Amino acid sequence: MRNLVAMAKRIIRQIVRDKRTLALLIIAPLLILTLVWFIFGAKAAEPNLAIIHYKSSDLLPAFKSSDYARMSPLQARQALADKKIDAYIDLETPVKVHLEGSDPSRNGLAMSKINKSMQIVQQINVKKMKASFTDIIHAQQKSIQEQQQTLRQMTEVMQRYAPSALTSIMQNAPKGEKPTATAAPEKVKLDVTYLHGNDDLNTFDSFGPAMVGIFVFLFIFMIGGVSFLRERTTGTLDRLMASPIKNYQIIWGYMIGFGLFVIVQSFILTCYIVYVLNIYTIGHLLDVLIIVFILSFSALSLSILLSTFASNELQMFQFIPLVIVPQVFLSGLFPIDTLPGWVRALGNLMPIHYSTEALRNIMIRGTRFEGWWFDGLILILFSVVFIVINILVIRASRPVVD
Amino acid sequence: MTYYLSVFINGHFYLYWLLNISQSHSIIINEHSVQLGNTKDVTIMSYPVKGEHLHKHYKNQIVLNDVSLTLHEGEIYGLIGPSGAGKTTLVRILLGLEKADKGAVELFEQKPTLNAFRSLGYMAQSDALYNELSAYQNLDFFASIQGMSGKAKKQRILEVAKTVNLEKDLKKSVAQFSGGMKRRLSLAAALVHRPRLYLLDEPTVGLDPMIRRNIWTLFHYLKGKGATIIVTTHVMDEVAQCDRVGLLSEGKLIAQGAPKELMDHYGVPSVEEIFIAIEKAGDKK
Structure with a gap:
């Protein structure tokens, strides 16, 4: 000891x-x-991004000016070469992304940010499609109403001149089911919980x-x-x-x-x-x-x-x-x-x-x-x-x- | 049992040291009671070290070839021979730091035990000191693992430091010491626990003549107190001060005896020339 x-x-x-x-x-x-x-x-730095050809584009709301600089194609190309921005997006359809590309981690950051914006772009597209579908449906409903009008007039004429033929037609006619209104799908939103740690980890x-x-x-x-x-x-x-x-x-x-x-x-x-x-x-x-x-x-x-x-x-x-x-x-x-x-x-x-x-x-x-x-x-x-x-x-x- | 014996032995030596070196007499009275009884019978042992038919080889090089050697109580035994003759290896085997391939070693007439090390002072070729520590802390550590403690330890450290003329440098860190000071501190570390047997591997190498002479005076003093010393050396004027010398050449103990007798026997004026004489004799055969 x-x-x-x-x-x-x-x-x-x-x-x-x-x-x-x-x-x-x-x-x-x-x-x-x-x-x-x-x-x-250290928190990862925000990527610097820009958009071009935005004036005529209806996707503009997806790219907030606080996140995306507005540039002309020439400016954007120059800024990319000078490494002032990490990527720029061409909003002409189809949408194109041009990356600086020399640093994989910055590429990843830029892409994840752009992908987030692209989700909004998709929402905009979906809204556009919804609007055009609604137009088509309205037009069809109109023509259906007109057809029903003619049908009613024909039925009246037939009731007057040949009622027996009408009953047999009515019996054989397919029973139309009234379309039930479908519930609008819920908005998809992830609810994230952590078993260990938190999102600040x-x-x-x-x-x-x-x-x-x-x-x-x-x-x-x-x-x-x-x-x-x-x-x-x-x-x-x-x-x-x-x-x-x-x-x-x-x-x-x-x-x-x-x-x-x-x-x-x-x-x-x-x-x-x-x-x-x-x-x-x-x-x-x-x-x-x-x-x-x-x-x-x-x-x-x-x-x-x-x-x-x-x-x-x-x-x-x-x-x-x-x-x-x-x-x-x-x-x-x-x-x-x-x-x-x-x-x-x-x-x-x-x-x-x-x-x-x-x-x-x-x-x-x-x-x-x-x-x-x-x-x-x-x-x-x-x-x-x-x-x-x-x-x-x-x-x-x-x-x-x- | 062996432990109590060694306590007796230490006590006995303690007394010697205090009587002769220290001016303080206060502790002697306490130690008197220890000295009573059969202390004398215990300390008189004829063979502090005995090595019989020692063989040692490293890889394909034979270092020791059938070396037998017995030391007598209270003598200075000089082990001499050219570099690479196996002096250091022999000392290490006698100490139990290395195992011989063949042969047996006895310390104080029994197989080496840890307790036997209490009565043994070893000084290697290297200084074997802790450079970060002060001289005092070095001695303090070596004294502690030899079982010393308290006031007795402190007093003994000061005593030993005086013996090797380092009492003013005890506070200094060893890293600041000169080669000679380190050598002397290393010697002090071997002395600190008052061993009965000293195995000193080239204790005076690299020291100036004055200090060397002081150290040899110290050896004679220790011998006078009954200690046995085995010392390896290159220096021939030191050889003359040994009671007996052993000449080691290529792993063999080629001659053994008092320096004077050996010189007379071979008819040469110095111990060095004995090596040459034996070599010549070997050639003739």
């Missing part, structure tokens, strides 16, 4: 005295998250949980790994091994020493994204903290394990593209449901995958313990496995009978 305290105390002193590391551990994740927040949290809100995991993992991995690697390369680990300290005390000392910093880091990071960046969260802060904390433990134990296979700092950092980058892509930041089975299986081996799942459950779906215990358990299992291997590795290099 005393050895554990001594180890933990030493590590805390090392981090506190090394201001750069301290800054990297606490301030760097905040900076990067803020940047991510600006990039993904932006990209950052859904990225956030994954991002927290990635950055906590990355920084703990780097600092923990290098710190243990130095222990090996400077020879202090040998000195430890030539002392009565027990193998598990070395590893757990590290876990505890860094663990205390991780608590501080997780707390600052979580409070920052919840209260400063205002990420969408309906879950409890404590649950978020617990998950971030468990995740850091698996990052720390993994980094200590991998530092065994590195002989200097550069080799330690070579693990980042191997260990961190795949986790970024397979952790749930991007949908992986359509990927081949083996890639998804790979994703299941990654700690951040579980932290993202758990943090989404907590922050967006608002679940408590029942929503994240499984992911938390797997993260703890990761740590336990890594810690056990670490202790075995140290034992293998220390042939002393315990």
Whole structure:
């Protein structure tokens, strides 16, 4: 126990005295998250659009002047080339859309806006058709009335001259059914409700949980790994091994020493994204903290394990593209449901995958313990496995009978 | 049981140190009670380190080839030989930091245990210090994992710092230390828990002659207190100060004995020339 305290105390002193590391551990994740927040949290800009050949068009009401600039064809073409507008619409039938086209995301924005206007265009067309149909029906009704008039006159003549023939005709005549007035169809309007989240949920809100995991993992991995690697390369680990300290005390000392910093880091990071960046969260802060904390433990134990296979700092950092980058892509930041089975299986081996799942459950779906215990358990299992291997590795290099 | 023995041993040594180095006598009275009884019987052990028929190879390179070596209580044993002769490997195997392919190591006449490490001071070729920490914090950490605590620890750290002439630099961070200061601090870290057995891998490398002489004075002092020291070295005038030397060449212990006797035996004026003499003898055969 005393050895554990001594180890933990030493590590805390090392981090506190090394201001750069301290800054990297606490301030760097905040900076990067803020940047991510600006990039993904910003509302998408409105596309700039214009219409041409609008004067003679009766579709004009669909294109409000606040959304669509009125331009001559020449102006529009020029503006498109200068990237002042993203698209212009030619209102001559058939309606044509000309897109700037170099940026897919802007194309998408322009098209979705135009599509909305086109729905109004369709409504206008439907109204026009309705009006012309009504005209036709009126004309037909008129001719029917005139025919009925003649028929009535004929019936009167027949009643006067041949009543028996009339009765047989009347009996055989098809019974006309009076057309019942059909109810006008209700206007189609979508009523959207959200099981989780709301329509304000932006990209950052859904990225956030994954991002927290990635950055906590990355920084703990780097600092923990290098710190243990130095222990090996400077020879202090040998000195430890030539002392009565027990193998598990070395590893757990590290876990505890860094663990205390991780608590501080997780707390600052979580409070920052919840209260400063205002990420969408309906879950409890404590649950978020617990998950971030468990995740850091698996990052720390993994980094200590991998530092065994590195002989200097550069080799330690070579693990980042191997260990961190795949986790970024397979952790749930991007949908992986359509990927081949083996890639998804790979994703299941990654700690951040579980932290993202758990943090989404907590922050967006608002679940408590029942929503994240499984992911938390797997993260703890990761740590336990890594810690056990670490202790075995140290034992293998220390042939002393315990 | 072994734990209590080591407490006795530490207590015993503590007494020695306080009597000789520290001016403070307040704690000695407390320690007297510990010294009673069979302490003497426990501390007199004839073989603090014993290695028998040690073999070691890395890949296809043989590093140690049937090395047997026994240290006597209270002697300074110099391990000399050219670079790559296997000195460091031998020391590490004797310490239990590496496993020999064949052969057995005994520390204090039993198989190495963690508790035996309490009476063992190790100084590696590298300084093995935490650069971010201050000198005091370094010593504090190494003293703590050796089981020291409280006032005794603090006092002992100041004492040891004085011994290696660093008492004014304890607050400085090790990163600001010069090479020589680091070396001395590293030595202090090996001394801090008053071990009975020192394994020192090139303790004086890179030090100026003055400090080197002070350190050897310290070794003789420690020896006078009953400590056993095994030291690897390149420097031949240090060899003359050893009670016994072992000549290691290409993984073999080719000669062993008091420097004077060895020189007489081979009829050469210096220890260095023993290597040459043996090589010549080998060629003749």
